[in-house]
Amino acid sequence: DTEVTQTPKHLVMGMTNKKSLKCEQHMGHRAMYWYKQKAKKPPELMFVYSYEKLSINESVPSRFSPECPNSSLLNLHLHALQPEDSALYLCASSQGYGLGTGELFFGEGSRLTVL
Amino acid sequence: DAKTTQPNSMESNEEEPVHLPCNHSTISGTDYIHWYRQLPSQGPEYVIHGLTSNVNNRMASLAIAEDRKSSTLILHRATLRDAAVYYCILKQYNNNDMRFGAGTRLTVKP
Numbered sequence: 001d002t003e004v005t006q007t008p009k010h011l012v013m014g015m016t017n018k019k020s021l022k023c024e025q026h027m028g029h030r031a032m033y034w035y036k037q038k039a040k041k042p043p044e045l046m047f048v049y050s051y052e053k054l055s056i057n058e059s060v061p062s063r064f065s066p067e068c069p070n071s072s073l074l075n076l077h078l079h080a081l082q083p084e085d086s087a088l089y090l091c092a093s094s095q096g097y098g099l100g101t102g103e104l105f106f107g108e109g110s111r112l113t114v115l
Numbered sequence: 116d117a118k119t120t121q122p123n124s125m126e127s128n129e130e131e132p133v134h135l136p137c138n139h140s141t142i143s144g145t146d147y148i149h150w151y152r153q154l155p156s157q158g159p160e161y162v163i164h165g166l167t168s169n170v171n172n173r174m175a176s177l178a179i180a181e182d183r184k185s186s187t188l189i190l191h192r193a194t195l196r197d198a199a200v201y202y203c204i205l206k207q208y209n210n211n212d213m214r215f216g217a218g219t220r221l222t223v224k225p
Contacts, residue, residue, distance in 0.1 A: 008125065009150070027151065031211045035215075042200075042215035042216060043153075043159065043215045045215075055210075056211070056212060068221070074177070083215070092159075092213075094213075096211065097134060101164060102208070102213075103149075103161040104159070104161060104213055106135070106158030106159050107158055108157060
């Protein structure tokens with residue numbers, strides 16, 4: 001199984017809603033990533049978890065709250081978002097630094113629209 | 116952070132070779148050169164990576180300059196399915212920091 005599964009594929013939410021994006025992998029990977037991608041732009045790194053600990057936080061606003069309950073799961077909790085937060089949110093995983101090729105496996109993304 | 120520079124766009128004809136360049140003049144000795152591509156409406160996918168020597172796999176070849184300040188991704192016979200944005204990324208072996216630059220949008224003409 002070399003898949004990273006993201007749910008939901010599409011999400012529409014109002015600015016006062018609370019929602020979550022979920023990501024799951026069963027490859028035994030110990031590093032998991034969240035990226036944000038706007039149309040026609042490259043993915044922007046948001047957060048990296050390494051061995052279930054937050055290792056990189058790219059000064060992301062607190063309305064985005066990541067969580068890594070275990071090494072297979074990664075959540076992104078969303079609250080009080082703005083319309084400019086509408087984007088494709090990509091999850092990825094890798095074996096972890098110093099391990100393997102460093103190859104990242106990406107999910108297909110969750111497309112978020114904030115009204 | 117080590118940075119990469121790629122042309123914004125390139126065109127190729129189907130079944131011809133494609134050479135996608137990447138400049139990384141500030142590369143450090145511990146930086147690996149990774150290439151990813153992103154097909155329309157999909158997440159990025161790994162293509163190839165290398166450190167100093169040229170590398171081949173089933174998808175592509177990676178040619179690395181002797182001074183490591185540039186590299187070239189080679190697609191030996193482009194197909195329509197290879198139309199994508201190609202990203203050249205420097206990644207250190209000892210951390211998980213993986214950041215994308217602007218990439219090169221490859222168009223393949225039939």
